[in-house]
Amino acid sequence: MTYLWLALAFIAAAVVAGLAFARLGARHGETAKHWKAVGIAFAALAVLTAVFDSVMIGMELFHYDPSHILGLKVGLAPLEDFAYPLAGVVALPGLWMWLTRRRGAGAKSNLKGLVPQAVLASRPVSWINTAYPFAAAMLLTTREIDWVLIVGTFYFLIPYNLAMYGINDVFDYESDLKNPRKGGIEGALLQPHLHRPMLWLAVITNVPFLLVLAFAGGPTTWLAVGVSAFAVAAYSVAGLRFKERPVLDSLTSSTHFVSPAVVGLALAGADVTPGLLILLAAFFLWGMAAHAFGAVQDIEPDRQAGIGSIATVIGARRTVRLAVVLWLVAGLAMLATPWPGPLAAIIAVPYIANCAPYWNVTDTTAARTNVAWRRFIWLNYGSGFLVTLIFILQWSLTS
Amino acid sequence: MGVLYLLSLLLGITCMLLLDHRFRLFFWRDAKAAAIVTAVGVLFLLAWDLAGIGLGIFLRGEGTIATGLLLAPELPIEEPVFLIFLVLCTMVLYTGARRLLERLPARQAERERENV
Structure with a gap:
């Protein structure tokens, strides 16, 4: 159960941060689209996690102390592993929206040509x-x-x-x-x-x-x-x-x-x-x-x-x-x-x-x-x- | 010692950056903001890893496709690379989803950008 509590603690922090960022960063009428996009991104991430987490565990890249996990698994991936992409997708897009809030959809990138240059x-x-x-x-x-x-x-x-x-x-x-x-x-x-x-x-x-x-x-x-x-x-x-x-x-x-x-x-x-x-x-x-x-x-x-x-x-x-x-x-x-x-x-x-x-x-x-x-x-x-x-x-x- | 896992992660990161570049989603939209989001995301998830390692939940495997090099006990050098990939993947999916929801294909958005 330890992993579940750990995951819940970090998810809670991510949710608080994500809600705060979304509130601060969303322009008028943007909130609904923001959470819809978060949902789409999480759906895709969950599928990717189920597949690739199983592959990674199958390849013996890492494993878990069995006494610390719930035991519910999707493929080989323990349920708690879905907490990582969930926390990321709840908090980070909000931060992004907040950081870029002053740029209109048509703002010109001033970094155009940096890499070729x-x-x-x-x-x-x-x-x-x-x-x-x-x-x-x-x-x-x-x-x-x-x-x-x-x-x-x-x-x-x-x-x-x-x-x-x-x-x-x-x-x-x-x-x-x-x-x-x-x-x-x-x-x-x-x-x-x-x-x-x-x-x-x-x-x-x-x-x-x-x-x-x-x-x-x-x-x-x-x-x-x-x-x-x-x-x-x-x-x-x-x-x-x-x-x-x-x-x-x-x-x-x-x-x-x-x-x-x-x-x-x-x-x-x-x-x-x-x-x-x-x-x-x-x-x-x-x-x-x-x-x-x-x-x-x-x-x-x-x-x-x-x-x-x-x-x-x-x-x-x-x-x-x-x-x-x-x-x-x-x-x-x-x-x-x-x-x-x-x-x-x-x-x-x-x-x-x-x-x-x-x-x-x-x-x-x-x-x-x-x-x-x-x-x-x-x-x-x-x-x-x-x-x-x-x-x-x-x-x-x-x- | 293998480099397959590390190479796969680097390949994944490259693919995410190519998508980013093609559709001007994340780093190619606002490099500074993207760098901050990436740094915050990686540090947050790394702290989570360290907490899990400290509590004895996460154990490194002996998989032959990993380099076996460690940054700290139970923390292989591949982990921060994986976290960078996870953050990039998350943000490309999110910004891509936003783009789709606004029904603005990249080219049209680009044209608008140039006309402003």
Whole structure:
């Protein structure tokens, strides 16, 4: 009988809340329709409960202490289980009606286009750049696909990028307006009325995953996840704006791509070896070079909007040369890693070749580097292919 | 350890959201209100679960289609996902029923929305 009393207590609370909400929320003549719809919804839910509760109990997902239930059953479902949908359908539609009472049936949704905009803003062509480092780092360490790997890969594939680029586009709106490059493959202008919803979307899609990943690991993971999430926000939010602080901008941007790998290693409990540290350092230098070179093409619009970056501060020519040197050092560093790591040194060559023609670029011709930047986006796919081959070789050598 | 139950729930949630999207019922009608209703509903039902677990009524099964991962004693990680599904299902049914009762098919309502 205990379950019945428990159910009655919660149903009583739901009925009181439902009646109060309906009274507060119903417009003239709406009450009858409201309760009729509640009745229809409950009839459908009761049928679904009878079927699927029986299936779930039959599959041994859960069961009940027999001394606590009445013993009346519909299929395998105890009568008391119908209390859940009943309580939900009595209380929640009332809450909904109350919350939406000020909107007429014809009220225009101000969130129209949020999700397509968010997906466009998150640059789907670059999603793989953050999911791959995580998945590769974790899979090569644990050598098995478990739920943490799947959840983490999904997180770094989509929600992470929604947050990173969504936050960025909200706070970059002004400079993007002056930049014809935005709106296609490399980003999207975000309508101002979507700014606040976009930030909420970033929070809602990221926080649950961050909590799950933190829950799945220990203190090292918490640190790695914390640094990763901080770098995502700090890069562009007002007040921090790391993207406008020369050098710190490239460091933060590189963290966006290296931190997923570090989170993967932390979750997998990888051993810290010199070879692994050199690999991460080389990856980090690669990321800094990529960011610095990417900033060169934006020198003009950034200066017009009063936005600083490594390129606006040290100039186009020195930034390009810095990028070439960083890629060179990254490639050389890979030579110091255990076999088959040195093979990866060759990956630096196409990046240097792509960037070196701009060795003598000036601030006025900086926009022309966009051609190389477009190539860069596709070069990454080629590099990913080579990196994957090296990982497969490493896998077969160590198994 | 199986993921069948979890995947089924996620698939169910996806289907509810597709209906929501197609007919502009819940999240696609008023995302903020829908988020509040979902959060309140899930927390209320979760409190109910915890009370039942505390009283020793609800016992987790050893079904092979569940992951076996627990958030708390007798509370598998699938439970909050199930509750989200239940709330979404409830609200899609209710808002859908309201739509039918008002004899306003989605397209017509949409046109009206755009004309306001």
